[in-house]
Each structure stands twice: as structure tokens, then as C-alpha cells.
Amino acid sequence: MSWLLKLLLNSAALLVADYVVPGIEIKEFASAVIAALLLGFVNTFIRPVLVFLTFPLSVLTLGLFILVLNAILFALVSWFVPGFNVLTFGGAFMGALITTIVSWLLNIILNRD
Numbered sequence: 001m002s003w004l005l006k007l008l009l010n011s012a013a014l015l016v017a018d019y020v021v022p023g024i025e026i027k028e029f030a031s032a033v034i035a036a037l038l039l040g041f042v043n044t045f046i047r048p049v050l051v052f053l054t055f056p057l058s059v060l061t062l063g064l065f066i067l068v069l070n071a072i073l074f075a076l077v078s079w080f081v082p083g084f085n086v087l088t089f090g091g092a093f094m095g096a097l098i099t100t101i102v103s104w105l106l107n108i109i110l111n112r113d
Contacts, residue, residue: 005111006040006107007033007036007037007040008033009106009107010036010039010040010099010103011029011033011035011036012032012102012106013036013098013099013102013103013106014026014032014035014036014039014084014095014099015029015032016099016102017094017095017098017099017102018095020094020098021091021094021095021098022091023086023087023088023090023091023092023094024085024091024095025084025087026083026084026085027083027084028083030083031081031082031083031084032084034081034083035077035078035081035084038077038080038081039074039077042073042076042077043073046073047069047070047073050069050073051066051069054069067093067096067097068093070093070096070097070100071089071092071095071096073096074086074092074093074095074099075089075092078092
């Protein structure tokens, strides 16, 4: 049941990013749920490989390239989810950042033991 709660929290974080960032459009809640599910998959399996492959670039930029990598993966997910559109790179960058922060805060608030 915990994975369902996390999926809903990440979907809510995507909806907050849609509300705050002008470069993101989410048409319906189902699109947010599918996008959150696919973002979880991408962040679990694809992101670690890309972080490893771009490690020298991350070292040169003092870790800031990881933020760019997050934006690229955020935009990549939008290509595969109908109803979830990222219009600009700035929208992808801010959307990934806001989604991460809001998801983290919601998980802290709602997952107290």
C-alpha cells in the first residue's frame, strides 16, 4: 500500500508543478498518475546509468549537470505520456526541481512513523 501512496504523492507533486510552471501542461489526473509511474521507472533504472556515464561532466560542473540530467529525463517522460506536455527546457528544469521538492515535502509530512 505504501507504493500506492507514493504514486499518488508524486502525482500530486506533478500537478503542483503544472500549476506553478508555465512550460508544463497536464490535461487530467490520469496523465499525472501515468507520468509519476513512468518517472519512478526512469529514475530507478535509467537515471543511475546516465549518472554513471556522465560522472566526469558532473565533476567538472560540481554536480550541477545532474540537475540538467533530471530535466532531460523529465522531458523524456513527457514524450511517452499522452496528456503530459513539457513545452520548454526551462519548464522541464523547473518542473523536475519543483516535483522533487514537493514530493519530498509531502513524503515527510505524510509518512511520519
